[in-house]
Structure formats: C-alpha cells, structure tokens
Amino acid sequence: MTNFQDILIQAxxxxxxxxxxxxxxxxxxxxxSDVYEFCISIIDATAEYAAAFKPNLAFFEVLGxxxxxxxxxxxxxxxxxxxxxxxxxxGKRGDIGSxxxxxxxxxxxTWGFDAATVNAYGGYDSIVPFISYGDKGVxxxxxxxxxxxxxxxxxxxxxxxxxFKKMAALANEWNEGGNLGLVVGATYPYELETVRQLAPCVxxxxxxxxxxxxxxxxxxxxxxxxxxxANFLINSSRGIIYASRQKNTFQSAAAEAANTLRSNIExxxxxxxxx
Amino acid sequence: MTNFQDILIQAxxxxxxxxxxxxxxxxxxxxxSDVYEFCISIIDATAEYAAAFKPNLAFFEVLGxxxxxxxxxxxxxxxxxxxxxxxxxxGKRGDIGSxxxxxxxxxxxTWGFDAATVNAYGGYDSIVPFISYGDKGVxxxxxxxxxxxxxxxxxxxxxxxxxFKKMAALANEWNEGGNLGLVVGATYPYELETVRQLAPCVxxxxxxxxxxxxxxxxxxxxxxxxxxxANFLINSSRGIIYASRQKNTFQSAAAEAANTLRSNIExxxxxxxxx
Numbered sequence: 001m002t003n004f005q006d007i008l009i010q011a012x013x014x015x016x017x018x019x020x021x022x023x024x025x026x027x028x029x030x031x032x033s034d035v036y037e038f039c040i041s042i043i044d045a046t047a048e049y050a051a052a053f054k055p056n057l058a059f060f061e062v063l064g065x066x067x068x069x070x071x072x073x074x075x076x077x078x079x080x081x082x083x084x085x086x087x088x089x090x091g092k093r094g095d096i097g098s099x100x101x102x103x104x105x106x107x108x109x110t111w112g113f114d115a116a117t118v119n120a121y122g123g124y125d126s127i128v129p130f131i132s133y134g135d136k137g138v139x140x141x142x143x144x145x146x147x148x149x150x151x152x153x154x155x156x157x158x159x160x161x162x163x164f165k166k167m168a169a170l171a172n173e174w175n176e177g178g179n180l181g182l183v184v185g186a187t188y189p190y191e192l193e194t195v196r197q198l199a200p201c202v203x204x205x206x207x208x209x210x211x212x213x214x215x216x217x218x219x220x221x222x223x224x225x226x227x228x229x230a231n232f233l234i235n236s237s238r239g240i241i242y243a244s245r246q247k248n249t250f251q252s253a254a255a256e257a258a259n260t261l262r263s264n265i266e267x268x269x270x271x272x273x274x275x
Numbered sequence: 276m277t278n279f280q281d282i283l284i285q286a287x288x289x290x291x292x293x294x295x296x297x298x299x300x301x302x303x304x305x306x307x308s309d310v311y312e313f314c315i316s317i318i319d320a321t322a323e324y325a326a327a328f329k330p331n332l333a334f335f336e337v338l339g340x341x342x343x344x345x346x347x348x349x350x351x352x353x354x355x356x357x358x359x360x361x362x363x364x365x366g367k368r369g370d371i372g373s374x375x376x377x378x379x380x381x382x383x384x385t386w387g388f389d390a391a392t393v394n395a396y397g398g399y400d401s402i403v404p405f406i407s408y409g410d411k412g413v414x415x416x417x418x419x420x421x422x423x424x425x426x427x428x429x430x431x432x433x434x435x436x437x438x439f440k441k442m443a444a445l446a447n448e449w450n451e452g453g454n455l456g457l458v459v460g461a462t463y464p465y466e467l468e469t470v471r472q473l474a475p476c477v478x479x480x481x482x483x484x485x486x487x488x489x490x491x492x493x494x495x496x497x498x499x500x501x502x503x504x505a506n507f508l509i510n511s512s513r514g515i516i517y518a519s520r521q522k523n524t525f526q527s528a529a530a531e532a533a534n535t536l537r538s539n540i541e542x543x544x545x546x547x548x549x550x
Contacts, residue, residue, distance in 0.1 A: 058370060058377035064347070064385045065340040072339070092370050094394065095333060096421035099299075102333035110339045119369065121396045121416060123423030141396065146371035148398035152438050160435050163427050
C-alpha cells in the first residue's frame with residue numbers, strides 16, 4: 001500500500017503545484033444557484049493549477065441531507081475526472097475514541113475523502129482511528145488562522161509549552177505511518193516556522209493566504225522542508241472561488257486566481273531552494 | 276425569548292430527572308436493523324425518565340445522507356411527541372468564525388437541535404455563532420471523558436493554568452446570555468469539581484458514567500450548584516440503549532436502566548442538598 005505522503009508528492013509533482021482549492025459553496029455568494037454545479041465549474045476551471053481540493057463540510061451540512069448528497073457527488077467527480085488530485089474533507093471532526101472511529105469511517109469510507117482535517121482536543125485516542133487508515137491523510141488542526149486562535153492553542157508569546165507546540169512535536173512522533181499532517185494558518189508565520197522546526201517531515205496544510213491576508217512568502221519559506229518539496233499545501237478558498245461573482249466570469253477568474261497563486265508559490269520555492 | 280437555562284430547568288423539573296439519554300445507534304450492536312426505528316423505540320421507552328436526548332452525529336454521519344435523514348426525523352419525533360425534552364446535537368463542531376457560523380446554522384436550524392456540543396479549540400470566535408442563538412444551548416467540550424484527554428486539555432496535575440481550567444473560567448465570563456454550558460467527563464471527578472468552582476452557574480453535561488465507569492456520586496455532588504438544582508445533566512449512552520441487545524427486551528431494559536440512573540441521581544441530590 002502506498003502511504004499518504006507518497007500520494008501527496010505525486011499529486012503535487014504531477015500538477016507542479018502546491019495549491020489546494022477550498023470549496024466553501026455559499027448560496028449567498030455563488031453566481032449559480034446549485035451547489036454541485038458551482039463546485040464542478042470551479043473544479044474544472046482550476047484543476048490544471050491545483051494539487052488538491054478541500055470541500056468544507058460545514059457548507060454542505062448546513063444544506064441538510066441534500067448538501068451531503070452534493071458533497072459526495074463532488075468527491076466522486078474529482079476522483080473520476082482528476083484521479084491524481086487529493087480530496088481533503090475539511091470537517092475538523094474529533095471526539096473520544098469510539099466516536100472518532102465512526103467519524104474516520106464517515107470521512108474515508110462513506111464520503112470517500114483521501115484526507116481529512118481532524119480536531120485533536122480529545123488527545124491521541126481521538127486521532128488513532130483516522131491514522132489507522134494508512135493510505136489516507138490526517139491533518140491535525142494545530143494553529144488556526146483566525147485572530148482569536150491563540151486563546152487555547154497558544155502562540156509564540158505564550159509562557160511554558162503552549163498547546164500548538166506540544167501538538168506539533170507529538171505529530172512528528174506519531175507520524176510513523178507517513179500519513180499525519182498539520183493545519184497551520186498562514187496568518188501566524190512565526191508559529192508556522194516553529195511548527196516546521198518541531199515537525200520537519202510532517203506535511204502541512206496552510207489556510208489563510210487569501211481573504212484572511214496571511215503572508216504567502218513567509219509561509220512558503222517557513223513551510224519548505226528538506227524532506228520534500230511537496231511537504232505542504234497552500235489553501236485558498238474564497239480568494240479563488242469568489243474571485244468573480246459574475247456568472248459569465250467566475251470560472252475564468254477562479255482559474256486565473258489559482259494559476260497566479262500556483263506561480264507565486266513556485267517562484268518563491270525556486271528562489272529559496274537549493275541553498 | 277426564554278433563555279436556554281430556563282428551558283433546561285423546565286425540562287429537568289417536569290421529568291424530575293437529570294438524565295440525558297445518549298443516542299449512539301450502531302448497526303453492529305442494535306437489536307433492530309433500522310436506525311430510526313431503534314432510536315424511536317429507545318425514546319419511547321425512556322422518555323418518562325429523561326430530561327434530554329443526545330443524538331451523537333458521528334453515528335448518523337457514518338451512514339451517509341440517509342443517516343442524516345433519520346437523525347432529522349428523530350429530532351422532529353422528540354419535539355412533536357415529547358415537547359418538554361431537550362434534544363442535544365452532539366457533534367463537537369467548531370472551526371474559524373465564518374465556518375462555525377455555518378455549523379451553528381446546521382445544528383440549530385437545519386437539524387433543529389435545542390442545544391449542541393461545540394469544540395472551542397479555535398477560540399472565542401469559533402463559539403460566538405453558536406451562543407448568538409440565545410434560546411439554544413451551547414455545551415463547550417471542556418474536559419473529555421476518555422483516558423487520553425488530559426494530553427492537551429490538562430488535568431489537576433498539570434502545571435500552570437491548563438486549558439480545561441482556562442476554558443471553564445472563560446465559559447463563566449462568556450455566559451452572559453444564560454445559554455453556555457460545559458461538557459465535563461464523570462471519569463475526572465476532581466477536575467469536575469474544579470470546573471464547578473470556576474463556573475458556578477454554568478450548566479454541565481456530564482458523560483462517562485455508564486460503560487466508561489465514571490463515578491456517579493462524586494460527579495453529582497461536584498456538579499451540584501447553589502444556582503439551581505437543574506444545573507447539570509448526566510448522560511448515559513451505551514449503558515442505557517444497549518442495556519439489553521435482545522429484540523424482545525431492549526426497550527424494557529433501557530427503561531429500567533434510565534429509571535435506575537434517574538433514581539440514583541435524585542437520591543444523591545436529596546441526601547446532599549439543603550446544607
């Protein structure tokens with residue numbers, strides 16, 4: 001069985017891209033009314049520039065069972081039409097072990113995601129059911145991108161050993177199967193660098209560069225790792241999918257935004273690698 | 276508008292009960308094959324002894340869209356047939372603010388729960404969208420019931436100000452609308468006492484007394500609060516719904532388990548109140 005990290009490297013290399021396109025379909029912002037149709041249009045427009053897609057489960061759950069039916073169809077569509085892309089289920093699920101086992105089965109079997117974001121507040125037993133799927137990726141939510149994230153996670157200024165540092169160091173230990181990753185917001189570049197030092201070989205999923213205005217250059221440089229060039233994904237959701245909200249231009253605008261993000265990242269890598 | 280804490284007191288008083296029946300329908304353990312039919316049978320058998328029901332979203336999500344359709348029908352069934360009972364959606368959802376807003380809408384509007392368990396790892400902005408629904412209850416996952424929960428949450432032995440203490444103290448501050456609560460496992464009686472001291476008026480949802488073997492007497496004594504006798508719910512899931520796994524006895528066994536738990540709690544309250 002191929003482990004997730006190898007699948008990630010393949011996905012990134014085959015698209016020459018570290019871009020993850022976040023799918024947050026919001027009927028109030030979409031230029032077309034149907035969630036499935038909107039997401040498929042975005043996927044077709046941006047697939048050339050993306051290594052991964054990340055449906056955000058909240059935006060489907062709010063639509064009820066029909067939302068989940070659309071989400072499942074979207075996951076299947078990507079797998080059929082773009083089999084080299086990784087599909088990350090962004091649900092931040094996590095609970096005590098017996099319940100997390102059901103969530104892991106839901107994310108990886110019921111919905112068919114290749115990877116999932118997970119909330120590790122419940123400790124190691126809450127993520128074990130996810131990492132036991134060796135070919136599936138498990139991105140533990142370590143340092144969130146929002147302004148108030150430091151409250152319980154801590155930050156560089158926190159005394160002692162803040163939770164995000166503890167989590168990063170443990171993720172590095174726990175990554176025996178090569179399928180554990182970390183979510184670290186681009187809005188916290190110093191903390192991102194710290195996480196990379198504590199977890200040199202762990203793939204990162206980095207949100208917050210688009211509408212949240214995280215620093216792309218600092219994030220990419222911090223996230224680069226001697227282990228592999230493909231050791232991170234930069235996610236943009238609203239910055240790509242709502243680049244235009246006009247029906248006749250949203251696809252081309254999304255393509256351009258994804259292409260620009262891809263080029264910017266590859267340029268930063270090119271300038272900073274090989275030293 | 277009635278606030279959630281008043282609704283909780285009514286629910287508890289009208290059933291003379293602090294019992295919450297956890298609905299974790301697992302096809303491998305259920306004596307009947309249909310999830311909806313199983314849950315309805317459990318609800319009808321135990322409603323007399325319960326103040327609340329708590330569907331665990333993981334057990335429905337793993338069944339895909341049909342699972343969520345069953346869950347919604349179960350929530351509606353309780354509201355129609357047992358309007359005085361509280362229905363708590365146990366999903367431990369939580370993300371950055373814009374995503375948490377979708378989860379809050381999903382839990383309270385799409386699914387129609389009266390209360391929800393929430394993961395506050397993302398900080399205050401991740402729970403604000405939930406608490407802004409004043410008549411809905413928001414139970415923040417503070418101290419989990421599982422053995423490994425102390426890893427990031429901390430426990431009594433932790434140095435400094437562990438996360439669970441910080442969260443309890445903040446929950447007390449944030450509870451301006453009278454609708455914030457805390458999830459604290461019965462398996463950690465000392466920490467439960469600490470949480471009650473830090474958050475004297477905040478309702479608690481206490482799992483872990485059944486198959487997880489938390490101490491009921493210590494938990495009830497610690498959870499009791501001068502603010503109100505109805506300031507906590509003791510949840511039992513597997514201990515009630517799988518009390519018997521035989522088709523002809525599971526309803527009566529569930530009723531007996533719920534009745535026994537109710538009596539035990541009320542006896543402990545009776546012996547320890549009024550001092």
